[in-house]
Amino acid sequence: xxxFTRLVRFTAGAQTHYGDLIKAAxxxxxxxxxEGSPFTSLRATEEIVNVEKLECPVESTPIVVCxxxxxxxxAQEASLPVPTYPPVFTKPADALAGPFDxxxxxxxxxxxxxxxxxxxxxxxxxxxxxxxxxxxxxVLGYTAGNDVxxxxxxxxxxxxxxxxxxxxxxxxxxxxxxxxxxxxxxxxQTLKLSTKVNGVVKQETSTGDMIWGVxxxxxxxSRGTTLRKGTVIMTGxxxxxxxxxxxxxxxxDVVEVEIEGVAVTRNRMNHY
Numbered sequence: 001x002x003x004f005t006r007l008v009r010f011t012a013g014a015q016t017h018y019g020d021l022i023k024a025a026x027x028x029x030x031x032x033x034x035e036g037s038p039f040t041s042l043r044a045t046e047e048i049v050n051v052e053k054l055e056c057p058v059e060s061t062p063i064v065v066c067x068x069x070x071x072x073x074x075a076q077e078a079s080l081p082v083p084t085y086p087p088v089f090t091k092p093a094d095a096l097a098g099p100f101d102x103x104x105x106x107x108x109x110x111x112x113x114x115x116x117x118x119x120x121x122x123x124x125x126x127x128x129x130x131x132x133x134x135x136x137x138x139v140l141g142y143t144a145g146n147d148v149x150x151x152x153x154x155x156x157x158x159x160x161x162x163x164x165x166x167x168x169x170x171x172x173x174x175x176x177x178x179x180x181x182x183x184x185x186x187x188x189q190t191l192k193l194s195t196k197v198n199g200v201v202k203q204e205t206s207t208g209d210m211i212w213g214v215x216x217x218x219x220x221x222s223r224g225t226t227l228r229k230g231t232v233i234m235t236g237x238x239x240x241x242x243x244x245x246x247x248x249x250x251x252x253d254v255v256e257v258e259i260e261g262v263a264v265t266r267n268r269m270n271h272y
Contacts, residue, residue: 002042002183003020003034003043004038006021007021007034007178007180009057009058010054018035027052028050029054030049032044032045032047033048039230056097056099056176057175057178065227069087086212088221091173092168096174097172097174098177099175102270103269104270105271108152109153113250114151114243114249116237117195117255118193118235118236119142120175121214122139122232124140125229128224128225128227132218135215135216136214136218140181141184141185142179142185143176143178144175144259145173145265146195146255147172148169153165173234176263180263189213192204192261194260195240197242198254203238205239211236217235252269253269255269
């Protein structure tokens with residue numbers, strides 16, 4: 001059994017530690033300090049600390065794997081047919097960011113900058129050729145994530161239909177602030193997801209609207225391919241993205257993605 005229920009990372013002095021979140025009150029967090037790594041072994045200590053900032057809940061990732069067109073209502077708003085298999089694209093490791101980090105936006109990525117709130121899965125141990133039945137056994141836990149997207153690089157005339165470049169800028173994959181242990185969420189298809197921009201709700205749905213559930217996604221991604229421990233999987237976004245609203249993110253906009261009862265990210269877009 002995992003040594004945590006709600007995994008976080010925090011900095012104390014010059015060192016960063018893993019912890020198990022006990023209580024959150026505003027921007028103050030009570031945390032039990034953990035020793036070790038969630039991908040090797042973690043041990044709970046008796047040390048309780050109070051912190052005011054949480055880091056990305058994992059130190060690093062080998063890769064961020066993303067699923068496209070995975071909500072029925074999103075497929076309808078995009079007027080796109082549902083393919084046989086989940087559309088898959090990736091973000092590099094440097095796209096990973098913390099739950100409250102400001103996201104620096106390159107000048108060339110600003111014109112059609114968009115959000116995509118997503119249920120995010122973190123793989124806890126190497127997985128290959130995993131069945132749907134066994135898939136959740138490989139999950140470390142669940143968190144919230146924002147698949148930040150520069151749509152001007154995603155449009156077919158710019159990308160040839162490839163999504164990766166538009167979504168691969170540094171810090172375009174903020175996740176957190178906690179990772180809730182997989183045992184605490186026996187069915188990830190019963191969660192409520194919402195996305196707000198400057199406090200206004202833009203996306204709101206249940207993960208039950210997903211076309212391919214977490215079990216199917218992990219099984220598909222591990223077919224003949226090793227999903228390394230620490231892999232971050234963004235499972236797709238529901239309807240309500242900015243592109244179809246003709247509303248794009250501006251300098252200073254704050255995007256908040258919440259998986260109810262699980263985690264929240266809150267990131268400000270920063271033009272530099």
